[in-house]
Amino acid sequence: MGVFQSVGGAATSGRGFTGHQVAEALKVAAQGQSERHQERVRADGGGNAGAHGHRRTRSTVVQSLGDLTDESFTDTAEYRSVLKGDGNESVELVVTEYAPEVFRYLRQLEGVLETQFSKEWDIPEERLKLELGEGRSMAMFLKSRSMEFMCKTISDVEVNVLLGILKHYATHLSSNRHSLLMRFLMLLKVQVKDEIGYILCFADIFAGCNLLNERWDIKGRRPKPGKYRQFPAWAEEQSRRNTSINDPAPTHNRRASYDPTALQQQGSVGPIPHLGGDKLLTRKDKDLTRLFWLEEEHREELLDQLTQDFQFLRGCGLMDYSVLIGVRYDQGSGPSANVPARSMRMTYALGEEGQRDIKEIRSICREGSPEISFRFDPNVITHNSKYHYGVTSMQGHETYYIGIIDMLTTYNWKKKTANFCKTFLWTPATLSTIPPKAYEQRIDKYSHRIFASAESAAKADEHD
Incomplete structure (x- = not known):
């Protein structure tokens, strides 16, 4: 089935696929879904409301979770497309879309226009290259036109x-509009000749970010002996000495917002997005030498949502997921804007100080761009998360973009075997192959530690 196994990692599929084939499969499925739904709208008689009181928009029918039947979760739709291969050879793609109505509902929760979603996979030729991920699964990635x-x-x-x-996932998102779980948007099975692969499409957690200075993949495990730089206790102690955490916080709303004009002035806005600057390394728990500082109100909201999401994953029997954190450095505002906040910047080992200036530039589409329309349909009441454009740190020095990723791993016999073998070498605190309950409890406790506030730091001082 085209499935291969990486050394020490999980299996993936579609090893022989090209970026052109993957983009075509997504475009064909998205166009097919849009056409099928338009036919359903016309068959429903037009007008402003359907038989079930749905509210219509330009491209879709707003539905509720209750409109999805049990069959909706097992339905499939098949599409075919022919591409020109090497030497003008014609290659047929057979595309199977899983649970099309369910994923259309999930896209609706994100406010994604069906017509626009298909255009997203009309990608410029220079960007039709699959990118090998940094994980051990050796998964291949492709970004959409607008990223x-x-x-x-x-x-x-x-x-x-x-x-x-x-x-369960659809139910959780429908009742938790600010969930930090990664947003799945389409699931496909693609066959090219004898090669079969599976493609999962999802919203980019960093879509609302125009620039990244740090990227973290956190599992909450203690680094194995000899592999860590500094553990957060060090960063926590340093932060209390070097950060003015008792300064009064600015009174205005600290959540980051989307400002197309400001982004355009920074030179990061354009009709055809691209990556600029440097490619950031994704750093792990063993590299963590800092905390992520928030005002207490926003910290409590964030941690409450993370806890709900962790509990959902535990209830589904999932583990080995990560909290992905992107950090953008900001100038800061308020009375303590000029105070150095050392704990709000990653520290580097001797000889690595030059990495401090590395940044990854990302583009965000202009609203009303003639080439790419804005993502959201203003006629749809969306459940788009308030964290889409990030949450601003205490003192305004940074913006954090946060999401939960890699959440499709169960505690199966392979993980149980790995846990049994690894416990002879390392303590359970250093392992990610632990049962869902223990994993949820550990990463939740760890999140409460690394997302800090002046109040939480003061409480920690009292217990020291």
Whole structure:
């Protein structure tokens, strides 16, 4: 089935696919879904409301979770497309879309226009290259035209996991509009000749960010002996000495906002997005030498949502997921804007100080661009998360972009075997292959530690 195994990692699929084939599969499925739904709208009689009181928009029918039947979660739709291969050879793509109405509902929760979603996969030729991910699964990634969305190759095992939890996942998102779980938007099976692969499309957690200075993939585990730089206790102690955490916080809303004019002035806005600057390394728990500082109100809101999401994943029997954190450095504002906040910047080992200036420039589409329309349909009441454009740190020195990723791993016999073998070498605190309950408790506790506030630091001082 085109599935291969990386050394020490999980399996993926579609090893022989090209970026052109993946983009075409997504475009064909999105166009097919849009056409099918338009036919349904016309068959429903037009007008301002459907038989069930739906509110119509230009491209869709707003539906509720209750409109999805049990069959909606097992339905499939098949599409075919022919591409020109090497030497003008014609290559047929057979595309199977899983649970099309369910994923259309999930796209609706994100406010994604169906017509625009298909255009997102009309990608310029120079960007039609699959990118190898940094994880051990060796998954291949492709970013959409506006970089609002991404897709990756996954294994058949992950497909089965996602389909198994899909109803619970849709229910959770429908009642938790600010959930930090990654937003799945489409799931496909693609066959090219004898090659079969599975493509998962999802919203990019960093879509609302125009520039990144740090990127973290956090699992909450203690680094193995000899592999860590400094553990957060060091950063916590340093932060209390070097950060003016008792300064009064600015009174205005600290949440980051989307400002197309400001982004255009920074030179990062354009009709055809691109990556600029440097490619950031994704750093892990072992590299963590800092905390992520928030005002207490925003910290409590964030941690409450993370806890709800962790508990959902635990209830689904999932583990080995990560909290992905992107950091953008800001100038800061308020009475303490000029105070150095050392704990709000990553520290570097001797000889690595030059990495401090590395940054990854990302583009965000202009609203009303003639080439790419804005992502959201203003006629749809969306459940788009308030964290889409990030949350601003205490003192305004940074903006954090946060999401939960890689959440399709169950505690199966492979993980149990790995846990049994690894416990002879390392303590459970250093392992990610632990049962869902223990994993949820550990990463939740760790999140409460690394997302800090002046109040939480003061409480920690009292217990010292």
